[in-house]
Amino acid sequence: MKLLEQRILEDGVMEGEDVLKVDSFLNHQMDVGLFAEMGKEWARLFADDHVTKILTIEASGIGIACVVAQQFGVPVLFAKKNKTKNIAGEVYSAQVESFTHGRVYDIIVSKKFLGPGDRVLLIDDFLANGAALQGLIKLVRDSGATLVGAGIAVEKAFQPGGDLIRSMGVRVESLARIKAMSSKGITFCD
Numbered sequence: 001m002k003l004l005e006q007r008i009l010e011d012g013v014m015e016g017e018d019v020l021k022v023d024s025f026l027n028h029q030m031d032v033g034l035f036a037e038m039g040k041e042w043a044r045l046f047a048d049d050h051v052t053k054i055l056t057i058e059a060s061g062i063g064i065a066c067v068v069a070q071q072f073g074v075p076v077l078f079a080k081k082n083k084t085k086n087i088a089g090e091v092y093s094a095q096v097e098s099f100t101h102g103r104v105y106d107i108i109v110s111k112k113f114l115g116p117g118d119r120v121l122l123i124d125d126f127l128a129n130g131a132a133l134q135g136l137i138k139l140v141r142d143s144g145a146t147l148v149g150a151g152i153a154v155e156k157a158f159q160p161g162g163d164l165i166r167s168m169g170v171r172v173e174s175l176a177r178i179k180a181m182s183s184k185g186i187t188f189c190d
């Protein structure tokens with residue numbers, strides 16, 4: 001999506017060789033006009049998939065997912081990073097091992113809000129190593145819902161997450177796919 005690629009080139013800030021800061025428009029301050037355009041693009045790409053629910057993960061995915069869900073006219077559910085003890089049986093849970101942050105955490109969603117009747121589109125801001133997305137996929141599969149695919153704002157295609165998730169048979173639609181980042185600049189996949 002040219003609009004997002006252009007914005008990354010204008011306002012993205014590289015941190016080292018592999019971290020892209022997009023704090024000014026995507027995951028701290030948020031440009032909801034841009035999110036609406038992203039939502040329209042995913043609504044076009046997944047138009048025939050009868051999406052009934054958007055699923056994301058706290059925190060940065062929530063803002064994008066809310067605007068996207070408006071385009072689809074469906075609710076948003078976000079997986080919580082578990083801090084409190086939950087009564088077994090009430091939630092679907094998965095363990096996420098984040099390489100980026102060097103930690104392991106559980107994510108949960110209530111069984112009340114996800115089930116076999118749902119057709120789920122996953123939305124997240126970044127795809128790097130794919131740990132968060134793998135956790136979300138497990139939640140969907142455990143619930144018996146149908147996974148229609150994943151919409152990612154920024155895929156760092158030089159990291160293994162995209163290939164990993166696609167090799168699991170999941171359709172991944174990333175609006176900006178970064179091929180390489182260096183002091184010379186950012187290049188996108190064709």
Ligand code: G4P
Nearest residue numbers: 018019020058059060098099100126127128129130131132
């Ligand atoms: P991982 O396996 O390395 O942990 O990669 P994953 O794709 O699961 O992404 C892990 C977290 O790191 C995500 O945030 C993702 O948004 C963030 N992230 C990865 N690469 C970048 C990057 O280049 N720039 C920025 N800004 N974020 C990146 P999270 O753990 O879910 O936390 P939150 O930020 O959503 O609260």
